Amino acid sequence: MRGAPTQPWSYAGYPAALPHVLGVSSLNRDGTVPTFSNRDLRYVDVAAPGEAIFSTLPRGLTQSSRPSCVPQGYSDCGPMEFRRGEGTSFSAPQVSAAAALLFATDPGLQADQASTILTRTAADSDRDTGCVRCYTGRDPLTGWGLLDVNGAVRALDDPLPDPDRYEANDRVSTAATVWGRKGQRIHATIDYWDDREDVYKIKVRSGQKLVARLRGPVGANSDLFLWKPGTTSIGGSAVDQRFLAAQSRSPGSLDKIRLRVGQGGWYYLVVKIASPGSGKYTVRYRKRPRAGLRAARP
Missing domain, CATH: 2.60.120.380 (Jelly Rolls)
Structure with a gap:
């Protein structure tokens, strides 16, 4: 999974545009799409949180930056530039983690099946969820919508998408x-x-x-x-x-x-x-x- 490329589009397209690669865009907490997240009707497949990300940092860095801060080892205790992480580079790993969870739950799952499950179980983004420029169904800002990890895992109990044993045969x-x-x-x-x-x-x-x-x-x-x-x-x-x-x-x-x-x-x-x-x-x-x-x- 790769974060959707940044603007301008004419200068960026790969690897998110490669076949079988999921292009991931970002969403704010309020459901809006940040300006740094690329828009594209074909190559944006799914969205995941990408603003104000709480994450881990090396303990040595947080201790030298804010020694009295609790908890140590996390971004809230790091330098200012790490306290509110943002970008599709934070969004894409969440989709990768969701894919890993699917494979761990069902080791026989094929890559194309996992990709279909992740995109088709996403929660649609539209005006009601905070994205005024999104519309029902797949759209250029969020693809199929916001990543739904629980929905993806539950989908493993339903009939799985048809596998394609000939892939990758795109060239x-x-x-x-x-x-x-x-x-x-x-x-x-x-x-x-x-x-x-x-x-x-x-x-x-x-x-x-x-x-x-x-x-x-x-x-x-x-x-x-x-x-x-x-x-x-x-x-x-x-x-x-x-x-x-x-x-x-x-x-x-x-x-x-x-x-x-x-x-x-x-x-x-x-x-x-x-x-x-x-x-x-x-x-x-x-x-x-x-x-x-x-x-x-x-």
Whole structure:
């Protein structure tokens, strides 16, 4: 977990903007969002206290600063600059601690499940809680809302979020290899804010016809892409569109691509969510014989 980057946005984005990293913003005691806490609709995932933080300090520091203060070893007895700690650097560790508590309670929990639980059990921030610029649901100031540790732990007793055993497969270099002589069916999850793209590496022979179908999360727009062998990037400034072999063109959550492959090798099948939403999806692909082989059969 990383604190949400400070302004200006054009000069800060990572690591909070990386896939599967929770961006944490700060909240005051009165529910308002401090000016130092970044605002971003996509990369701010959850909020935690970040003003007037009471914490520990080295006892030697507090004794030299305020020897008569009680209790020693705490920020109230330290130098003035430590008495009212503030910043997302105080907020992010609280979310990390909550995640650690989830893993300690359920050691079989996967990272993406813990992330979903922490964000979806957060207490929504809005005008009624003190944040006049926040609105119902996910917002740019607090993401899904204020961290609720008790709510997150209680959620472990409910049906858990669907795990994604293929992660992390967000780039060509970390693509999940999927085996299947004739094809395969893939069940996974995707999230507009933290897991926009999943990349699968599949072997296709020259002349084979590849047919892939996607059933994405309901209510969100998802897309399907196929990239040629030799592809090194599927996004950003390094992408080379000449390596794009095919892509779906249907709006909504149902997509399909069909291609007769000329060059054999390892292709990259990419699932992408293009509008706010999250959930599980299914990709089914089939590799059909080369035209000449099919014609030769009796």
